[in-house]
Amino acid sequence: xxxxxxxxxxxxIPIYDGRVIxxxxxxxxxxxLRAVEGPEDEDMATCLGMCLPTKNEEGAKLYVLxxxxxxxxxxxxxxxxxxxxxxxxxxxxxxxxxGETMCYLxxxxxxxxxxx
Numbered sequence: 001x002x003x004x005x006x007x008x009x010x011x012x013i014p015i016y017d018g019r020v021i022x023x024x025x026x027x028x029x030x031x032x033l034r035a036v037e038g039p040e041d042e043d044m045a046t047c048l049g050m051c052l053p054t055k056n057e058e059g060a061k062l063y064v065l066x067x068x069x070x071x072x073x074x075x076x077x078x079x080x081x082x083x084x085x086x087x088x089x090x091x092x093x094x095x096x097x098x099g100e101t102m103c104y105l106x107x108x109x110x111x112x113x114x115x116x
Contacts, residue, residue: 002057004032011112016086016105018061022113029066036062049078053085061089065113079109
């Protein structure tokens with residue numbers, strides 16, 4: 001059984017069948033990526049935030065999101081990357097229909113990740 005560090009948030013993306021785990025601690029973020037054998041990036045030690053797609057041990061979609069500076073603009077930036085990964089995996093063009101699908105997904109993700 002895979003053991004991940006406890007995330008600050010753990011949400012499911014219902015329509016697109018994926019899971020997002022959010023870390024505000026860089027070391028936990030890196031440990032989580034290593035636990036799922038996710039991609040590592042040379043900027044992980046210095047970036048303000050990062051979002052990387054990977055899979056869990058059952059092969060299900062897992063998005064590991066790091067938000068290290070606590071600024072909303074950083075989270076919005078990373079959630080935008082997240083939404084692009086999700087829509088790309090689903091085969092949806094983010095600009096279709098004036099970007100409405102992208103905007104609804106951004107709204108949902110940001111709302112869930114910042115909910116108390």
